Amino acid sequence: MSFERTFKPEETSYVAQDTMVQILPRFRCDRVPFLADEFGPFMPNVPVLVPCWLALALNENGKCTVELGDWFAAESVLATQKNEKTDTKGFQPLPQYFIEQARCISKYVTEDMSMHVHLEHILSLRQSKIRRAFRLLRHDTMRETIEEGYRLPSETACSEFNSIRRFTCAAMDNFNELLASKVS
């Protein structure tokens, strides 16, 4: 079960760019066919949903304004941070690729870094919850954990899974070997 290689952050960032975001175009164009799908039509100041990679390309050329999601608004981020602190076990709902999207936004869309400090704090709170949950695994419940699969909250972000995937698989391999020798 152990994986020798997992996704790199660059790869998850690439996959994250397929998430749909809302833009306000500054040009007029009919529906444009791409390999994956068709997007548009584009009319000035009429919101339209496009994938993130297209939004960033248009934004770079000054052809649109990218509308940041509700989750990235100041009030929403501060509320999420407060709830993450008070809720000691679960995670607050955030987009699956919120770290990658935040980085894209900071790099290409806006230079306002104030929300990133709060997002970093949210990330470290979630990491400490994962660490605390892992510490609770006990040897007498290990068999059930391995057979049923250790479940993280469904709101766990993709990059958080990435950071613990190889670590968890290597540890479960060792637990499995110890338990298998007990059966034989």
Next chain:
Amino acid sequence: MAYYSANDFLAAEPEVSVEFIVGARGLASELGASASTGRRRNDDDSNDRVNDVPEDFATKIPLWWLEGALWEDVDLVGVPDAFDDDVFASLEAPNGGRMTDLRSRCENYFGFGRRLVAALRRQEAAAENGDVERVERLGEKIERAFARRWSECLCEVLGRCDDADAIERSLTREERKIWNAGREAQKAYERWRYGRGERLVASKIVQDAKRRKREANNAM
């Protein structure tokens, strides 16, 4: 057992104490047994060769020697020092998982322990009055030791860890694999996020000095 796993080979290298139930031939040079104390294996052995390892000869052999047919001719005597009760007691102590240096006791502590328990179980199951429960207790102690190390040492890699170097020096080979997996994932993330290889963490000496200075300023 993974066929191509080098770690699996290395896990069976440490030596265990055994006593020969019957004499053996051809092992004297490996074990340092004296040929003069040997006896014939069978009275009707017409080859006129003697066993150069006598019956009841006590020695230490690598654990992997017991994987073949030799296990029927030897008895495992006791357990290695690395699996003494005082080692498990030190692991069970508060913060024991973090403070105990398992690497100096056995480089492949858990792999070796697993193979040792399997060998002991086979021996006790074959014996008339075998104590299989004692072997199962040893196996449980090793599992508890790993769970302890997991929660007190290995989980620290998932966040900011001040004494990462000290922890890493005390990890066994299997634990290092888990530790490095977590560490590399963190490094890859920070390289992507911040453009640098590793988060800079102030050493304990610097942190203590800052704390003393802060306390001195507060006192004034």
